[in-house]
Amino acid sequence: MDPSRPLLGRGALLSSSFHAAAGFLVVVLLLLTLLRFPLSISPHAVSTVSDQKLSQRICDPTSPLDCADPQLFHLMMRSAIDTFHAVHFSRFGRPVPGDPPSASCDMAWRARSDSDSPSKATTKDYRRFAIARHPVTCAYSVLSIGDYHSGPNARKPRRVATNATIAPPPPPALSRSQFAQGAYLAYLGGGDRCKPMPHYLRSLLCALTEARYLNRTLVLDLTLCLAASYAAPGTGGMPEEGKRLAFYVDVDHLHSQFAIIEGTKFWADWDKWGVQGQLGARLIEDTRLAPIKFSKARDTLIVRKFGDVEPGNYWYNVCEGEAKRVLRPLRPAIRWAPSLMHIVNNIISRMQADFDSVHTGGNVDDLSQRIQEGVDGGRQVYVAGIGVNSALVEALKAKYRVHYLDEFEDLWGTDSKWFLEMRRLNGGVPVEFDGYMREVVDREVFLKGKKKVEVLQ
Template sequence: MTLKSSGREHLEVVNCSDPRVLITVEKFNLWLFKSVVFLHYQTPVNGSKQDEFDVSWTFGNKKEKSRIRVNSSRSGRNNPKIAPLVQDNEINETSPRLGSETNFRNRKYLYYSRGGDYCKGMNQYTCEFLRGLGEAMYLNRTFVMDLSMYLAGSYNPDGKDQEGTDFRFYFDFEHLKEAASIAEEGELLRDWKKWNRSRKKKDPVKKVVAHKMTPMQPRKVKSTIIWRQFGGQEPENYWHRMCEGRAAKYIQRPWHAVWKSKRLMNVVTDISGRMDWDFGTCGS
């Protein structure tokens, strides 16, 4: 997926769910800060204005082992214009809207931070993702989704890993929305911030370190958000650790919720249609 620039133009609205927003920030940082190694980026979220976004990252000096975390607020003005995703009128890939603050507060969420499985192959990612979704369905909570994926180099012609690819290109997001209750990470964080800013009493959140609490225990937790944080070392920070042992009897992977993306299958159909009818036969 390439970035398109049309010069120093005024960008009215920044779409934070577009993975090219993060890619733009990453490329700009690599160009500007030559002596810095960037270790991890968080998904961009909407800023205080439509043409602004906020993003945070962890970095360190290339010659040292220290790590520093910063938050940066960026404006869409005077930055390369990010090309919109190719639209298909037959596919509804819009993120579910949380609605009013009241609706946000009355719903319950399960929020997973990124774990070691984020930088693995597609098969492992899919299994891990379905474990998190399975726990959310078991707890009758809305699963908070990070639409930004990490595509392993084994899937790319140049053999290089690619961060910031879009979940909706590989999976049928429209079907997923119908099969399970989900919310896009950026929208949840925005509404969560808005709620906390407008209320004296902060919205309750239950923070849990990785798998220290089994999926059966949070069933009685009343907090609006259960936030599982996977900041440890591999393999302790894998999502599937949530469903080991006795928990495996309760948490099932909802395979029915994940289909191949219509967009991807349209590409496959188009390529197949341009090939000879016998392209699938075996030679002698």
């Protein structure tokens, strides 16, 4: 034994001069110790020790849950998979304490809603799990899983929120030599502004198709005028200038398919270098002149100028007549803005993908009967189109789980991802969720239904 180590009694440390006495005391103390703790343990003692261990395992229902416990994490994952049969999960986030932290955990995941969908994109959800603990064994059980986006503590902070009012940076400026080496096509004037969006998109596709045929960069105004029919309520029902193309169309995808330069930037450079006569320009005022007639032109700029008389001054006329043989606009070149498709995907996620859809073209009196003829009872039904209102939907709820666009208005509310992205694109100015945005989202959700029923007057 180490002589410097304290003994089990109250004795002081012994010096080396009293070895014999120390040895005697050690023997005595060992005997006393053995007498105080018998070698055999009585049944009563066993019961006491077991009770102590059991009391240590009893859970305190008021204590915070250990949401980081791997057993609880795996239980929550299994519960989500078992509950949402139509959802195809790709990744789960780590659970975090919910509210109250003593009885809930929040967990996020990424998933695909429909295995039959051609898009493989995933959407994100985060939900609150109500957790119970056995008072004796501490075993976990999931009591319930909350609704869509019910677990905000598992939501990652939006990085765009801090700079949501900052406009995207302008593209780098071209040097004179870079500008002069380019070949450009510009459309000026015409009657395409403030027309219905399908009209505008048809003309835009024609211009893009001709520019690609001529191997030229299209000079494009990335703002447009929205027709009065799409104006948001409270705006006076007038056409709205200054709408950005990126509100509706995936401009990045357009750039990947076609050579485009923003109009304001191009004309500023042209004023510096082109108007001095050092760069060639050709003016074409006849929309019937097919591009094959000037495809060999070496001018830096070709301008198609459109007159004031409609309908002969529409851009899409360029792709008609003789030019139709070589200019074939491809509709798939236009993709909807990611911000709008985010709303579409979230609506589908909330309906858990297994739904049918109905499109109505008016306030149909016998809508319920006509839906009943095409949709099985008990199904989730998304009703799209004109004339859909809460009273019409309520009449259908006796037999169907009915949904419609205004039910999901939080997806474009002032704290939504869509709202922040639109404000960023618009230089910090808020954007209204206008009539054409509603039309795009409504139609895209309708097209995702497993069974699609048209109910028109």
